Amino acid sequence: xxxxxxxxxxxxxxxxxxxxxxxxxxxxxxxxxxxxxxxxxxxxxxxxxxxxxxxxxxxxxxxxxxxxxxxxxxxxxxxxxxxxxxxxxxxxxxxxxxxxxxxxxxxxxxxxxxxxxxxxxxxxxxxxxxxxxxxxxxxxxxxxxxxxxxxxxxxxxxxxxxxxxxxxxxxxxxxxxxxxxxxxxxxxxxxxxxxxxxxxxxxxxxxxxxxxxxxxxxxxxxxxxxxxxxxxxxxxxxxxxxxxxxxxxxxxxxxxxxxxxxxxxxxxxxxxxxxxxxxxxxxxxxxxxxxxxxxxxxxxxxxxxxxxxxxxxxx
Amino acid sequence: xxxxxxxxxxxxxxxxxxxxxxxxxxxxxxxxxxxxxxxxxxxxxxxxxxxxxxxxxxxxxxxxxxxxxxxxxxxxxxxxxxxxxxxxxxxxxxxxxxxxxxxxxxxxxxxxxxxxxxxxxxxxxxxxxxxxxxxxxxxxxxxxxxxxxxxxxxxxxxxxxxxxxxxxxxxxxxxxxxxxxxxxxxxxxxxxxxxxxxxxxxxxxxxxxxxxxxxxxxxxxxxxxxxxxxxxxxxxxxxxxxxxxxxxxxxxxxxxxxxxxxxxxxxxxxxxxxxxxxxxxxxxxxxxxxxxxxxxxxxxxxxxxxxxxxxxxxxxxxxxxxxxxxxxxxxxxxxxxxxxxxxxxxxxxxxxxxxxxxxxxxxxxxxxxxxxxxxxxxxxxxxxxxxxxxxxxxxxxxxxxxxxxxxxxxxxxxxxxxxxxxxxxxxxxxx
Numbered sequence: 001x002x003x004x005x006x007x008x009x010x011x012x013x014x015x016x017x018x019x020x021x022x023x024x025x026x027x028x029x030x031x032x033x034x035x036x037x038x039x040x041x042x043x044x045x046x047x048x049x050x051x052x053x054x055x056x057x058x059x060x061x062x063x064x065x066x067x068x069x070x071x072x073x074x075x076x077x078x079x080x081x082x083x084x085x086x087x088x089x090x091x092x093x094x095x096x097x098x099x100x101x102x103x104x105x106x107x108x109x110x111x112x113x114x115x116x117x118x119x120x121x122x123x124x125x126x127x128x129x130x131x132x133x134x135x136x137x138x139x140x141x142x143x144x145x146x147x148x149x150x151x152x153x154x155x156x157x158x159x160x161x162x163x164x165x166x167x168x169x170x171x172x173x174x175x176x177x178x179x180x181x182x183x184x185x186x187x188x189x190x191x192x193x194x195x196x197x198x199x200x201x202x203x204x205x206x207x208x209x210x211x212x213x214x215x216x217x218x219x220x221x222x223x224x225x226x227x228x229x230x231x232x233x234x235x236x237x238x239x240x241x242x243x244x245x246x247x248x249x250x251x252x253x254x255x256x257x258x259x260x261x262x263x264x265x266x267x268x269x270x271x272x273x274x275x276x277x278x279x280x281x282x283x284x285x286x287x288x289x290x291x292x293x294x295x296x297x298x299x300x301x302x303x304x305x306x307x308x309x310x311x312x313x314x315x
Numbered sequence: 316x317x318x319x320x321x322x323x324x325x326x327x328x329x330x331x332x333x334x335x336x337x338x339x340x341x342x343x344x345x346x347x348x349x350x351x352x353x354x355x356x357x358x359x360x361x362x363x364x365x366x367x368x369x370x371x372x373x374x375x376x377x378x379x380x381x382x383x384x385x386x387x388x389x390x391x392x393x394x395x396x397x398x399x400x401x402x403x404x405x406x407x408x409x410x411x412x413x414x415x416x417x418x419x420x421x422x423x424x425x426x427x428x429x430x431x432x433x434x435x436x437x438x439x440x441x442x443x444x445x446x447x448x449x450x451x452x453x454x455x456x457x458x459x460x461x462x463x464x465x466x467x468x469x470x471x472x473x474x475x476x477x478x479x480x481x482x483x484x485x486x487x488x489x490x491x492x493x494x495x496x497x498x499x500x501x502x503x504x505x506x507x508x509x510x511x512x513x514x515x516x517x518x519x520x521x522x523x524x525x526x527x528x529x530x531x532x533x534x535x536x537x538x539x540x541x542x543x544x545x546x547x548x549x550x551x552x553x554x555x556x557x558x559x560x561x562x563x564x565x566x567x568x569x570x571x572x573x574x575x576x577x578x579x580x581x582x583x584x585x586x587x588x589x590x591x592x593x594x595x596x597x598x599x600x601x602x603x604x605x606x607x608x609x610x611x612x613x614x615x616x617x618x619x620x621x622x623x624x625x626x627x628x629x630x631x632x633x634x635x636x637x638x639x640x641x642x643x644x645x646x647x648x649x650x651x652x653x654x655x656x657x658x659x660x661x662x663x664x665x666x667x668x669x670x671x672x673x674x675x676x677x678x679x680x681x682x683x684x685x686x687x688x689x690x691x692x693x694x695x696x697x698x699x700x701x702x703x704x705x706x707x708x709x710x711x712x713x714x715x716x717x718x719x720x721x722x723x724x725x726x727x728x729x730x731x732x733x734x735x736x737x738x739x740x741x742x743x744x745x746x
Contacts, residue, residue, distance in 0.1 A: 149562060170557070
């Protein structure tokens with residue numbers, strides 16, 4: 001927020017405003033005016049709610065009465081709350097199984113979509129299409145696909161002699177069902193991978209080929225290291241997304257209570273919503289939100305740290 | 316320079332108008348009242364009803380229905396709440412009252428000139444906490460046994476005779492359950508938690524409830540609760556928990572469609588409410604359905620519990636943040652007047668909560684609906700006892716019900732755990 005040189009380096013700070021030339025002042029004012037919409041939005045809809053929720057997390061919130069300050073009571077209660085741990089473990093299942101599966105599957109699809117075959121752009125469109133279907137709509141669609149009696153998935157499994165599981169009401173299969181649903185909408189991840197694959201320099205692949213490397217060796221030793229920054233990006237965004245998993249679980253339970261069956265789909269955000277908006281424990285829910293924020297922060301930093309050894313940045 | 320001034324003026328105007336809208340002006344006389352209704356099988360009809368109020372008073376009424384559950388809290392806590400909020404059930408009103416979200420209605424009842432003696436006592440009681448009153452029932456619901464006469468006939472049962480006792484219900488259910496050559500279920504006789512749980516009714520039938528009658532204690536581990544859950548469990552364990560779950564998966568989502576299992580002949584008997592006999596459900600989705608309605612069966616050794624039923628249903632509240640309380644009170648009084656109650660409940664086939672309205676021919680003409688009207692007059696018509704912890708307790712009980720029914724778990728230890736978890740919470744909340 002100062003006057004910038006063309007290189008982007010700040011050469012003067014606003015508190016030296018009175019020393020600026022007329023031109024610099026006009027520039028500054030105009031810049032501020034353009035920043036204003038975002039600044040107002042950020043202050044009112046991001047910073048204020050965050051600070052407020054931090055305050056609420058140390059109190060019992062009453063919408064019509066003053067806050068009741070209770071110190072760390074909410075956090076202490078959370079640690080003793082079975083549902084909290086249940087929802088956390090459900091979410092970690094999603095992060096631990098769902099994210100790697102999505103990465104693997106989307107990388108595999110991206111490699112296929114990077115082959116030089118006829119009708120390539122049509123395939124790319126087909127693979128991306130599911131991602132533009134609204135989440136609620138695709139979830140309802142998947143409820144039909146996963147219906148154990150009439151659903152197409154179990155019908156197809158039946159043709160090859162496999163008795164499909166009870167995706168919707170068996171707590172063992174409800175989370176895998178949701179992961180399948182998530183795989184369907186991985187078009188965004190595929191596109192990001194695809195752009196990464198196209199950045200892999202042809203000369204490196206050709207050099208490897210001349211050295212006698214087969215397709216698999218070229219993939220393993222050249223392509224995968226070169227797209228590792230993309231993998232890291234997809235991994236981190238995937239982890240953050242899965243920690244906040246809500247809509248699909250909310251829609252998927254249909255007529256049943258949140259978390260159906262048997263709290264196996266009671267994910268962290270779902271329980272947060274239930275505590276805050278259905279049980280009216282807003283302070284408790286705020287404490288949950290902050291724990292989630294910190295967990296995500298730690299996970300992201302950890303991933304960034306660990307990834308230094310596995311990520312290769314060309315150039 | 317000119318450009319700059321114009322931009323400056325525009326931005327000042329924009330910011331100014333934002334501040335003005337945020338503060339909001341207080342209208343002296345209401346020209347528009349808003350009614351939000353959680354259910355709404357036919358929103359256009361509800362709007363038409365309220366248009367009559369506009370004709371009488373000159374005040375426009377805007378109806379929003381139906382509402383998702385996550386709109387309720389903003390409706391109650393926002394700075395610009397609806398003037399009247401109609402909730403699907405009264406079970407959460409005490410929780411809202413404890414948080415100061417809904418207005419105490421004694422003044423509104425006086426302002427509007429409402430006669431509390433015209434209300435049936437059972438539905439009114441769910442709104443009372445001591446001498447305070449936080450909601451008014453606007454029509455109510457009761458549940459009874461629905462049976463498919465064609466399936467009865469096919470199974471060699473008399474299509475006109477429903478089971479009288481719980482024991483008979485089990486026998487009938489066995490005869491009405493069909494398993495195909497591949498071992499998969501093709502038809503099921505009775506499903507206790509279709510389309511949602513009815514443990515309140517079954518527990519009342521077994522002679523108790525999950526709170527003491529005064530609402531001062533949790534009685535989740537009492538014998539009637541244990542018995543009622545265990546009784547329901549047999550319909551799953553006997554036919555195979557996984558088989559029944561696979562068979563019934565997704566049924567609830569078909570509730571308002573012709574694919575509902577009761578219409579397609581997959582389910583012979585189940586528990587549902589009086590609205591099913593009205594124009595918006597069976598006669599809309601499967602008009603040719605041949606079915607009967609009867610009070611839910613009683614335990615053979617307790618014939619005195621015949622016609623036990625639970626009253627639960629729609630209540631209207633005034634959010635505490637409503638600016639013009641008098642206008643809201645007058646609208647509420649109009650809604651509660653016998654003529655309006657009769658009209659609205661008749662159209663939607665809900666039970667009238669006004670005694671005068673209940674005399675209307677509309678409620679006695681349909682013999683299937685009459686079953687519910689008679690149930691409401693039954694001395695065994697009970698209310699759902701509510702407390703300030705109902706929100707959380709209901710979900711926890713729902714989970715126990717699911718564990719017992721859908722995994723075959725033993726009810727007793729789970730209910731003991733529930734009791735020891737929630738009795739302290741209730742005592743804390745009642746302090």
